[in-house]
Amino acid sequence: AQSVTQLGSHVSVSEGALVLLRCNYSSSVPPYLFWYVQYPNQGLQLLLKYTSAATLVKGINGFEAEFKKSETSFHLTKPSAHMSDAAEYFCAVSVNSGYSTLTFGKGTMLLVSP
């Protein structure tokens, strides 16, 4: 079975500062990894995905993530935070390329202060 651990339920940054949200996964087979963002009372929007191609994945809104097999990590970064980035971020893993049942982490709330 696969699992995801997101370190830190809340991360606070100042506007313009680096954003780093941590995700570690556990999987017995090569994983597919995803980051989703959720705004209050909304569904989830895909930020980026890793599907065994390039290990550095670029997503929407300036976010990127790097797959590190040796560390079983898929941390999300953004060089400069905007106020509009304040939301909850979920890391997820899937191990089946035929369909995409996802196992999610508990989420990290990103707080951005002016």
Add this chain to the structure above:
Amino acid sequence: DTGVSQDPRHKITKRGQNVTFRCDPISEHNRLYWYRQTLGQGPEFLTYFQNEAQLEKSRLLSNRFSAERPKGSFSTLEIQRTEQGDSAMYLCASSSPTPSTEAFFGQGTRLTVV
């Protein structure tokens, strides 16, 4: 087609009542998923359809829960004899039959059982 649509967005019901939610996936997507998200947690997988066939059910899906996708298009999720513990956001997602494993989520139905 603008995305996955869920109805209603909010539902308040009394304990013991039955409720039904509807999900309309993106039109060309043959795969449909239901997830449940409780406060402070990531979404948890409930069930998966490929066309009209229900191919996987989580053990979270008790016998009070039933999901259908009769014509391989929209899906319904029914909860019978609701309990306070059923209060959650119910998310629907769909994905295409191509090798991509990306799932697109609807905005969810928030259920409150009083």
